[in-house]
Amino acid sequence: DLEARHASREVVVLSDLQTSTLSDSTTVAVDRDIPVRLVAVGDGRPGLNQWIDDLTLESRILQAGRALAVTGGLRASGPQSSRTVAAAITLDGVAVARASARTAEGQNTPIRFSLTPKTAGWLHGTLEIDPDDYDRDNSRPITLYIPAETRVAVWAPDPAVFSLISLMLEATMDDSLATLRLNRIESVTDLQEISRGQYEVTLV
Numbered sequence: 001d002l003e004a005r006h007a008s009r010e011v012v013v014l015s016d017l018q019t020s021t022l023s024d025s026t027t028v029a030v031d032r033d034i035p036v037r038l039v040a041v042g043d044g045r046p047g048l049n050q051w052i053d054d055l056t057l058e059s060r061i062l063q064a065g066r067a068l069a070v071t072g073g074l075r076a077s078g079p080q081s082s083r084t085v086a087a088a089i090t091l092d093g094v095a096v097a098r099a100s101a102r103t104a105e106g107q108n109t110p111i112r113f114s115l116t117p118k119t120a121g122w123l124h125g126t127l128e129i130d131p132d133d134y135d136r137d138n139s140r141p142i143t144l145y146i147p148a149e150t151r152v153a154v155w156a157p158d159p160a161v162f163s164l165i166s167l168m169l170e171a172t173m174d175d176s177l178a179t180l181r182l183n184r185i186e187s188v189t190d191l192q193e194i195s196r197g198q199y200e201v202t203l204v
Contacts, residue, residue: 055070056070057070064118064148067114075109089126090126121148152183169182
């Protein structure tokens with residue numbers, strides 16, 4: 001209170017020293033006998049900020065032991081925002097993928113990862129990028145569900161064709177930790193009645 005009549009009065013100003021905060025409508029006159037102390041906060045310049053804008057799981061078939069494609073979107077602002085950013089994906093405390101991308105101010109920069117889950121079930125982790133002047137947006141949580149089996153609908157009116165397709169699919173799964181559960185679809189009507197999410201794969 002500048003009007004107070006205390007024996008000791010002092011004005012302390014906390015500011016980042018930007019012109020807009022020193023010459024606005026809050027300007028007041030201070031008596032010469034009142035000491036004014038200016039405390040600078042920061043250096044008055046905008047800091048570098050890089051953040052994770054989005055995260056997309058590109059793969060549609062999720063299996064333990066099979067590589068998955070994940071794409072993140074990076075943005076940046078501030079001085080020297082055009083720079084290479086390193087990032088890592090961690091699942092259940094283990095780093096499973098690393099990548100880097102060069103950001104540009106005002107643009108969404110894709111950064112692509114390939115990772116291979118070792119087990120089925122729920123996996124929890126984070127996507128994290130290099131530290132900068134603002135750390136709160138440098139990580140993003142990740143949750144994946146890897147099914148223990150892959151449900152496959154096979155439209156095959158002919159049983160012999162279904163048997164052949166089954167053998168071919170099972171041969172490709174020799175090195176996978178997941179198992180296939182095949183279901184034969186015998187008619188067009190049954191094919192049309194398949195609901196979203198009922199199968200991971202539909203072969204026609």
